[in-house]
Amino acid sequence: MSSDLDVFVGNTTLIDEEVYRLWLDGHSVAEAVARRLRGGVLEREGTSVAVLQSDTRDHYRTFQMLERLLHAPPRLLQQLLFQIPPERQALLIQRYYAFDEALARELLGKKLSKGTKKELDEVSARTGVGIRSCRRQFDNFKRVFKAVEELRGPLAENIQQLFLLPPALARDYAAIVFFANSRFETGKRRLQFLSFADFAACAQSLMGHWSQGALAPEAAEPDGDLPKSFLQDLKELKVLVADKDLLDQHKSLVCSALRGKISVHNELEANFKALSRALVNVGGKLTHARDVRDFFVDLVEKVIEPCRSDKWSPGDLRLFLTHYTAAPRNLPGFRHQALWERYMAAISACLLRMYHD
């Protein structure tokens, strides 16, 4: 006696968190049932495998019907088909848009295109995230990207409004969108030590300090793009390394300020010019898309790795960056103090975040 048709519909839609998790992870009904069995639900509830199968199928159907709505979360709140308590709706959305950081790390800076989607098999193998789940997450990234691509104003807030995500998750999506938009290189071997969280933090700093929204909320350009005029202006900062006098004065100001305060003072004195050149040039290159891609590579290669080989402590780096940023205020003839500080605020934040093993 087989059940051809077997449905259960509640006036309030039942959401089983465990089954939702299994569904999100891309398990088939059979796999989900097997996993639930391993979880010992049978013993706890004294029920049968058939009941478990029926229950799992019901939930899966519900989720499949809900998925369409989850693609536009505000619709989930407005729709009349499923009566779901708000806290459950929030949970559904949050879980649906939650992602595996390992996967996000892999995809950071990649173009969210069909080509990338085809490579998900490898990504899945590398990260251990199920392929179906990978695709869903990829589609989420892409959907969010498409939705906010053209929108003005702060990226994270736009995402939060359109997808009703919790603020932290919205910020992460903003980072993903930011990376996808600017196509930063993140896959190089020397960048492997950086986690998604590191990059997300960097993206936030960059957007927070550099984007137009940071200065004028009604800015014309989306937050995902760094403002062209700003990047153009950054070329002006080259004077700090190009002008020999300025560079020497800058060095003496910083070194004297840090004397006795950092353990790596000698190394600082030896490397100051190289460091300063690296820090200033990173910004100077950003007008070319090709060079933008290398932003993080440059930071790591030219700042972090030398410091690390000189055994700078994070505290040393922090002190150095503080003084390095502040010093030009006292440099005669340097007129770009505001631009400099805006630039260095983001760079410092990124470096400090990235400076770990």
Next chain:
Amino acid sequence: MGTMRTVPDFSVVRSGHEVQIPEQVSVPWQGLHRAVSRAPTIPGPAPAGRGGAAPRMRSGAAAAPRHRRGGAAAAAPAGAAGGGGGRRGRKKMPGKLKVKIVAGRHLPVMDRASDLTDAFVEVKFGNTTFKTDVYPKSLNPQWNSEWFKFEVDDEELQDEPLQITVLDHDTYSANDAIGKVYIDIDPLLYSEAATVISGWFPIYDTIHGIRGEINVVVKVDLFNDLNRFRQSSCGVKFFCTTSIPKCYRAVVIHGFVEELVVNEDPEYQWIDRIRTPRASNEARQRLISLMSGELQRKIGLKVLEMRGNAVVGYLQCFDLEGESGLVVRAIGTACTLDKLSNTSAFLPACNSPSKEMKEIPFNEDPNPNTYSSGPSTPLKNQTYSFSPSKSYSRQSSSSDTDLSLTPKTGMGSGSAGKEGGPFKTLLRQQTQSALEQRGGSPRRFCTRREFPFFTLTTFPPGFLLHVGGVVSARSVKLLDRIHNPAFVGIMGNTRSYKLLDWNSFNSDEPETRDAWWAEIRQEIKSHAKALGCHAVVGYSESTSICEEVCILSASGTAAVLNPRFLQDGTMEGCLEQRLSWQPGFFSIGSEKGEVDFFPQSQDSSSLLGIEEASPPGCGFCHIPYDELNMPFPAHLTYCYNCRKQKVPDVLFTTIDLPVEAIVVGKGCLIQARLCRLKKKAQAEANATSISNLLPFMEYEVHTQLMNKLKLRGMNALFGLRIQITVGENMLMGLASATGVYLAALPTPGGIQIAGKTPNDGTYEQHISHMQKKINDTIAKNKELYEINPPELPEEIIGSPIPEPRQRSRLLRSQSESSDEVTELDLSHGKKDAFVLEIDDTDAMEDVHSLLTDVPPPSGFYSCNTEIMPGINNWTPEIQMFTAVRVSRLSNINPTNQTLNKNFNDLCENLLKSLYFKLRSMVPCCLCHVNFTVALPEDELVQIAVTAVAITYDKNQALQANKAPTEKSQQRASTDNEEQLQFPLELCSDPLSSQPFSPAKEVLEGASSHTGIPAAQRATSVDYSSFADRCNSWIELIKLKAQTIRRGSIKTTTSLEKASPLAEGYLRHRSVPSCTNSTVSVVKMTPLSFLPGAKITKYLGIINMFFIRETTSLREEGGVSGFLHAFIAEVFAMVRAHVAALGGNAVVSYIMKQCVFMENPNKNQAQCLINVSGDAVIFVRESELEMLPVQPSAAAPQHTSSAGDVTT
């Protein structure tokens, strides 16, 4: 016409009926009646239809100008006036319907190129259509239209739904329909219900499902003063709820109303071959909507005639008869309800001179025969006496002996009279006597009254005097095929679905259906009388159709209602009126009639006095029939509660547990499940084989119920519902009920197994093993359901299930000494326990299947009544659900045993699955568990379950148990009043002034009666409700060796708990409140109440019918995906309508039909769902407490604030 089976001369109308009767195979079997209309019989009703059709034509609504068969010439014009005609005499009540289309959202993309839609809306009512502008290129159009105004009359308002169609404008081709919304504007027609319908409605398409939403505002202006308004059927309120709605009180309960309308099913019309499935589905939806409206309006008219203003317990059903048509029928209980806030509103009306004038002839009716059912005439004795010989003789000569009970001759014309136009404005009673004269029937003793039936299942305390038991009747009919091309042309015009036209061509059709039901009702009525009862409560009707065979079923609970109770109320003017207005109910209930039923009763002089003295906790259990002349063999004992009256040992009813009932422990859901194979056959042969199977099925269903009841150590069933479903090659029976232990009834004996070959050692061992298992189960169940009635100290038998042999010996000796009961005992001994004799594999199966029922997991209880006996501390969390399963019975050579097992497993697994799904709600109770079985195809069984899970507070239950009885009793009484909302005047009569002190009564009773010898209290297990009076019974008894022994004697003091659920008693547990939801939450429940909340306003009835079809079944997730989505859509549409009415809940929700058909080969499926319920506004009790006014008094005023309550 050529296809009609016969075209007899209408002059033989009378004889047509007479002839029909002997040909019916009628096997009355304690409340059962099966009549197969065999081939020759079918023309029987048909000629009657021909001749008598016109006057009785049900669905001939307004004018019926096209009556072609003026057979019964005299009455033909009368019939024409039947429905609307009567009202046509009155002035029409015009009204203005105003509709505004505000906006749409989430529309589907209709233009692939732009990914957008150019939407506009057509608003149609009757023949008038308005259109909005096209809102270009948007999926969220903002039409913000003007007010579209329809000037219409009230009949249209009641019949027609407002039809809103959303379309996509297309410059070059036809506009594409996106979907539709049907809005029933009936709720706007009651003065107290909703004033505006405003909100987002899902746009529904029968092929694509919900496609976006539309925001609509609807208002109705009625151009008349309130008085005239009240005269119109428009003012009649409808309630699905089968009790007096919460914020009303019943001034008068008038009684039974019924109506049916018939039409051809659009799905089977010729035009269906050339139109799209969508057009077909929409035609059907619209037709059924129209038919429902018409039906409701007609019932409304009947109610107005009875001077009522409401229908409670309104149950409307569709019979999809396929090619022979579509029947929409409804039953209900007419009432005069009074809103609790304005008690005086009704009084002036009922004291109006015009009404009094009409009353007078009634009260002083010169023809007492019409009223009294006094047994003084020999004829009547015949009618009411059920001596065994009499009953046995009955079935031998088939149902013509029935004439004395149910004169079929009168039947036809009786029902004709109801619709008879000239009489329409007259009093019903006058109508009936007029008809009697016309019919010239000399047998006027037979009651020509309305059926004294009540679709209510809950009554105010004291209202039910006695409950006799379940009465039911079934009848197997062959559906007449109608091919009448003549009417097809009419379908073309715009109001084609207005059924009148069609029906005038097929007038025999409604007539036949009418007569069928009338016959069954008559049967029910006579069964009730046989039980000494004058009324039937908890009455319901159903059908099961397979191809051209139809089983009609009706069942209810025979009861004696309290005439004194009612008469005492007549201090109030309108109650007197009530008595005269409802002959069917009250005249039988008059003291005269009452005494007639108890002529031999020792204390007949003070009979009524005794009734009133008996404590309410047990009064309803006392037998209504005459113990010396019992209608069936039953064993009686003195009531274990009051010790004054006799009670049966087992009580079966279709009603909810009366609130005042004293129950021990908790209740539980009990189901009997049964399959019987049947040969595939055609027409008459098929009907005959079905009717031959029915008695066996009824018997086995009953046996199963009884066994399972005993297995749980309980002694009464409430809410019993037996469905017999007919399929191509099998019959299925499913009975559901809630078992309880009534303190007033004796403790049930155990179940004893007896082997056929007692000498065989291993066999003996096996038997004793089985016996042990059964005994263990009983003991376990008693623990589980907390059934521990206190035992009397002198109780000899200590253990609940004594060792069988010892017990039987003991009891036998006792039984010998008992002489009081033995005389009455006609069949099976005075033994206590059921003896299951395992004489064949069948019986073995039975025993096994008994033990397969698994109790619900801990933390779960289930029942099919509204209230779970023994649980009284509900918390507000509820979850209503519908589950549907279709299973294939895969056996190649199925036998009854394997089928039974399959069916049993299917039901058990379904229940298990429900428990698992709802495990997060534990501790909770599944209430109102309603199973519906259908056999859509060969080997396919469909089960649909709708129920509600309600959480309760476990800890508080303990406290409640410890609470002093007195207090809880008090609480119960106040709660009852509140809950039932019956007039205080009624409750202040002597009966109810002291009803809630059973504790004292019981103690007295116990002390004064403990001396009674056990023998006198001898009990027996028996079919108190189904006991048989026919041969088949005896044969079956022989077959099954059903033996009955006296039960172990136990008395129960009722101190334990009388714990009626009542709102006031509920503890509110705060539920996480949802704050930011954009969609207001609408609760749905099959119950008439919401735990922890107070219903403050009824907004109108919800009665919706949807069809969904797909031609891409696989793509939609197969059958499960398709139906899952559809049910969710139905819920969504119900909620949207309720929310638009300003409501926040649907109570008494029921899914009446779920017809699913699939054709996997074609990748197609279709489903029809019909749901109904009452839209209400409720307010959480916690919120009420914050309000300064007292809840009960203030309730109606809080409605506005309640509209936006969300949870």
